[in-house]
Amino acid sequence: MKSDHIPRATIKRLAMYVQVLESFKREGTQVVSSELLARTCNVNPSQIRKDLAYFGEFGVRGVGYHVQDLITAIKRSLGVDRMWKCALVGVGNLGKALLRHREFKYRGFDIVAAFDCDPFKIGEEVIGLEVVCTRRLKETARELDIEIGLITTPPDRAQRAANFLAEAGIKGIINFAPARITVPSDVHVEYVDFFHHLYAVSFSITLDQRPKTQPAAV
Amino acid sequence: MKSDHIPRATIKRLAMYVQVLESFKREGTQVVSSELLARTCNVNPSQIRKDLAYFGEFGVRGVGYHVQDLITAIKRSLGVDRMWKCALVGVGNLGKALLRHREFKYRGFDIVAAFDCDPFKIGEEVIGLEVVCTRRLKETARELDIEIGLITTPPDRAQRAANFLAEAGIKGIINFAPARITVPSDVHVEYVDFFHHLYAVSFSITLDQRPKTQPAAV
């Protein structure tokens, strides 16, 4: 297969497969079929095989997939088989929480610098990382060879943070601020907004509870 | 229109529209066209009109949409025009961060109880909320009329938390733990895993940088 365009949804599922495969690994399972993995992930088995086929042939016919090998293969395909240096902009509640979150480093994303424009925060230390003035972002980021920026500012500061990051030659931005940003076309942006999950649950529950006198609705 | 099935993607976009509309409101804009909103959200204008049409006719032909009215209409459509009582299970780093996150209450999700099974954490207070033993979840949740559960346990405890929540008659679960869970079919589950955004950025950057000697590849 090895097609040239990979659906966004495939990337999302691959992340899920890794998650599930790692729990299989913890439980000592060495081999999985697409059928078993699919059941655990609530997707169609062919979906999994198709997703994997974008990147190569990782299975053994008649047997299935070797868990550890598949984890390795997916991680390599996604480019997370190495450490990415990240900078965080905006050391508020959310920013601090992310800085303290061990999972980032474990998953291959090392936050090596933290910036804020609040003079009261500059110089402060969060788990051994000194908060630096945002004005010094460009030089610091270049010095440290940072490739990815995490924006955790208030919404009205997000665009400015994005500008600084783009100027610093950063290649990718994950924006946790509830605001849209515009960046040069060579910078990849991802928006994190987990509230839509809360909204989705709220919506589903509300639907269930709305009286269904008329057959339509739902 | 008022169709009976609403795409998941529509819900996600509606959440984004609210976000963007609220920033328009902050800036004093009173009326927006689908074209302007679309440009800000990076989607197609008809997409927006179609998304809204699932729920009603909120616009004025020849004019556009009144910002505040549209916010209200979308929130009502999603069922977030009221306060939802939530319980949080797992008071670790992530759990504490969510408890401290003001945005939850602001967006209509009030975390009124926090549970953990670690005896050292039980009794501890996080922003004025006492951590309660998970074993008392069922009674407490019923007492407080809790409808939504947030799981922030380690992955191997997620299923147990889900079981407790389901038993307590909870209608929806947002699972922040990196693990799949199974619940009775009347419970709505949403998985929050923002790492797939990091993976997506990692993947995009890696693609850009991979030498394209052969036209196929990746």
Add this chain to the structure above:
DNA sequence: CGTTGTGAAGAGCTTCACAGCG
């Protein structure tokens, strides 16, 4: 023999194009 990998069919979402209407 059982499971993968994959072309083809199918489903669902997005975009177009324009009628409808303030």
Add this chain to the structure above:
DNA sequence: CGCTGTGAAGCTCTTCACAACG
């Protein structure tokens, strides 16, 4: 006149069904 609301067309992603093969 301009923008919304919407049926129809277009397109992408998902599922099916089976050949390929360890």
